[in-house]
Amino acid sequence: MKLGLEVIDFSVEYGAVRAIQDLSLHVVPGELVAVIGSNGSGKSTLIRALSGLIAPSHGSASWNGISILGKKPEELVRQGIVHISEGKSVIPELTVAENLALGGLWRRDKLDVAIATQESLAIFPVLASRLGQRADSLSGGERQMLAIARALISRPQLLLLDEPSLGLAPLIIEQIFLAISHLQSQFGLTVLLVEQNAMSALKIADRGLILNLGRLIKTGTPAELLADSQLRAAYLGF
Amino acid sequence: MFIDTLLIGISSGAIYSLMALALVLVWRSTRVVNFAQSGQAVLSTYIGYEICLHTHNYWISLPLAIFAGAIVGSLVDLLFMRLLISRAKSGPIAEIAPVIATLGLLGLIQSFIGLVWGNTFQQYPSPLSGKGFTFGSHVIPFSPQNLFIVIASAAVLAIFGIIFKYTDLGLALRAASFQPEIAQLAGVRVSRVRNIGWAFAGAAGAVAGAVITPTSTLSPNSLDLLFVSGFIAAVIGGLDSLVGAVVGGLVLGIGFSFILQYIGGSVTFLVGFVILMVVLLIRPQGIFGHKVNRRA
Numbered sequence: 001m002k003l004g005l006e007v008i009d010f011s012v013e014y015g016a017v018r019a020i021q022d023l024s025l026h027v028v029p030g031e032l033v034a035v036i037g038s039n040g041s042g043k044s045t046l047i048r049a050l051s052g053l054i055a056p057s058h059g060s061a062s063w064n065g066i067s068i069l070g071k072k073p074e075e076l077v078r079q080g081i082v083h084i085s086e087g088k089s090v091i092p093e094l095t096v097a098e099n100l101a102l103g104g105l106w107r108r109d110k111l112d113v114a115i116a117t118q119e120s121l122a123i124f125p126v127l128a129s130r131l132g133q134r135a136d137s138l139s140g141g142e143r144q145m146l147a148i149a150r151a152l153i154s155r156p157q158l159l160l161l162d163e164p165s166l167g168l169a170p171l172i173i174e175q176i177f178l179a180i181s182h183l184q185s186q187f188g189l190t191v192l193l194v195e196q197n198a199m200s201a202l203k204i205a206d207r208g209l210i211l212n213l214g215r216l217i218k219t220g221t222p223a224e225l226l227a228d229s230q231l232r233a234a235y236l237g238f
Numbered sequence: 239m240f241i242d243t244l245l246i247g248i249s250s251g252a253i254y255s256l257m258a259l260a261l262v263l264v265w266r267s268t269r270v271v272n273f274a275q276s277g278q279a280v281l282s283t284y285i286g287y288e289i290c291l292h293t294h295n296y297w298i299s300l301p302l303a304i305f306a307g308a309i310v311g312s313l314v315d316l317l318f319m320r321l322l323i324s325r326a327k328s329g330p331i332a333e334i335a336p337v338i339a340t341l342g343l344l345g346l347i348q349s350f351i352g353l354v355w356g357n358t359f360q361q362y363p364s365p366l367s368g369k370g371f372t373f374g375s376h377v378i379p380f381s382p383q384n385l386f387i388v389i390a391s392a393a394v395l396a397i398f399g400i401i402f403k404y405t406d407l408g409l410a411l412r413a414a415s416f417q418p419e420i421a422q423l424a425g426v427r428v429s430r431v432r433n434i435g436w437a438f439a440g441a442a443g444a445v446a447g448a449v450i451t452p453t454s455t456l457s458p459n460s461l462d463l464l465f466v467s468g469f470i471a472a473v474i475g476g477l478d479s480l481v482g483a484v485v486g487g488l489v490l491g492i493g494f495s496f497i498l499q500y501i502g503g504s505v506t507f508l509v510g511f512v513i514l515m516v517v518l519l520i521r522p523q524g525i526f527g528h529k530v531n532r533r534a
Contacts, residue, residue, distance in 0.1 A: 006507050024438075041523055051423065053419070053422075053423075072422065073422045074423075074425050074428065076249055076424060077423070077425035078425065082423070083423050084423070085419070085420065085423060088420065089418070089420065089423075090420065091417045091420050091421070092417075093412070093416045093417075093418050094409075094412065094413065094416070094418075098409055098412075098515050101406075101409060102409065102410075102421065102424040102426065103424055103425065103426070105406050105409065105424070105425060105426060106425040106426070106427075124254070124514050148425060154425055172318055193358075
């Protein structure tokens with residue numbers, strides 16, 4: 001048994017299309033791993049299958065030795081695994097405070113929910129001044145912050161982040177990634193970050209995986225991946 | 239005369255609001271127009287009637303009928319809807335199959351009631367008088383039972399309003415209805431919360447059935463017309479909005495009452511459908527509805 005997230009021979013199919021093919025990976029506790037790939041590489045599919053939104057056709061996945069397959073997302077949240085989906089990650093019709101409250105709704109320890117809420121607001125102070133506003137009045141970056149803050153209130157151990165940079169301005173992306181890196185170091189969170197924005201993701205990652213057409217083609221430290229000029233030209237886009 | 243007509247309108251509008259609320263609760267939780275709602279409501283009313291027959295006490299039968307309505311609502315979701323929706327997941331059939339199935343369920347429930355209680359008219363009496371209040375020598379058509387209808391409906395609407403706005407359950411219900419996937423990812427047990435939505439809808443319909451039936455008779459089809467009015471009210475209100483359901487019900491109830499008084503009974507329903515069509519043509523999302531893209 002390996003601690004952390006262990007995925008073995010993982011395949012996901014949409015009808016006849018294999019979106020993920022025989023993928024294996026291991027993320028050790030406290031590690032921040034970035035999965036880099038272009039559109040259609042299977043990044044989002046991987047995250048959606050790990051969080052229980054879709055079922056894989058083959059393979060196994062476990063968190064700290066306990067299988068996470070066949071469980072619904074709401075059950076995995078209770079196991080400490082929280083998925084922040086791409087783009088639409090907050091409920092626009094609810095206020096900021098209500099979106100935050102959702103993260104702690106299922107938890108019995110209401111005192112710790114209150115503490116976690118204060119901690120989240122300290123990390124993203126802009127949210128504290130917007131508590132009564134509807135989430136659809138927030139900017140894209142603020143929504144992403146709200147989604148991360150909500151996840152933190154669940155006291156997660158493993159964060160599955162799906163393209164947090166999507167549609168955001170470069171300066172905001174930098175802020176968000178700094179916050180993610182801070183969460184890893186301050187709370188010891190394990191993070192699986194799926195990104196198209198290779199440069200920003202590799203800046204904060206301990207390790208990077210390159211995914212192409214559903215297959216894992218390269219693993220290494222950010223320095224190793226960035227040093228490979230062929231890889232950079234073909235997959236990293238800079 | 240004007241006040242009399244208005245009071246009667248508010249009384250029937252309150253009942254339409256309850257039925258509309260039941261439809262909105264199901265629509266918000268499962269995106270299905272539940273045509274079986276009148277069947278569910280009439281079934282719980284029969285259960286109340288049966289209890290009243292044995293206990294001779296309307297006030298005991300009323301809460302039990304509401305409870306029965308909640309259970310029936312929950313079971314319709316658990317045993318029927320979930321199975322159906324999981325089987326018809328994609329394609330054009332996924333949108334329409336559950337709605338058609340609720341029509342089938344309506345027939346099933348009404349036939350079942352016919353088998354158990356017969357198709358004759360029954361009386362489910364309330365201890366409150368159906369005779370209008372008297373002011374001096376003037377008798378108004380608004381009776382103590384009408385007053386009770388208004389109070390009971392207002393109480394139910396207020397309770398739901400408080401639950402939705404101020405409780406954890408209400409937040410989970412709203413989150414699950416707006417964005418089920420995000421709610422799930424935040425830890426909300428969406429299918430359980432949906433089931434509570436069905437139970438609430440069943441309870442709201444049961445209140446409507448149990449408070450309106452003493453003013454007329456009970457038969458397997460006795461709430462069908464109420465359902466039609468509730469449906470029109472819900473659509474006018476936007477189908478998605480609890481406030482819309484209440485306003486839609488009241489507008490329709492008061493409108494019908496004035497038409498009945500000043501124009502005649504033969505055109506009331508005609509006017510109801512005309513209002514429905516005008517609203518749909520001018521504002522298809524309803525008066526209180528938001529424009530939303532349909533889910534894929």
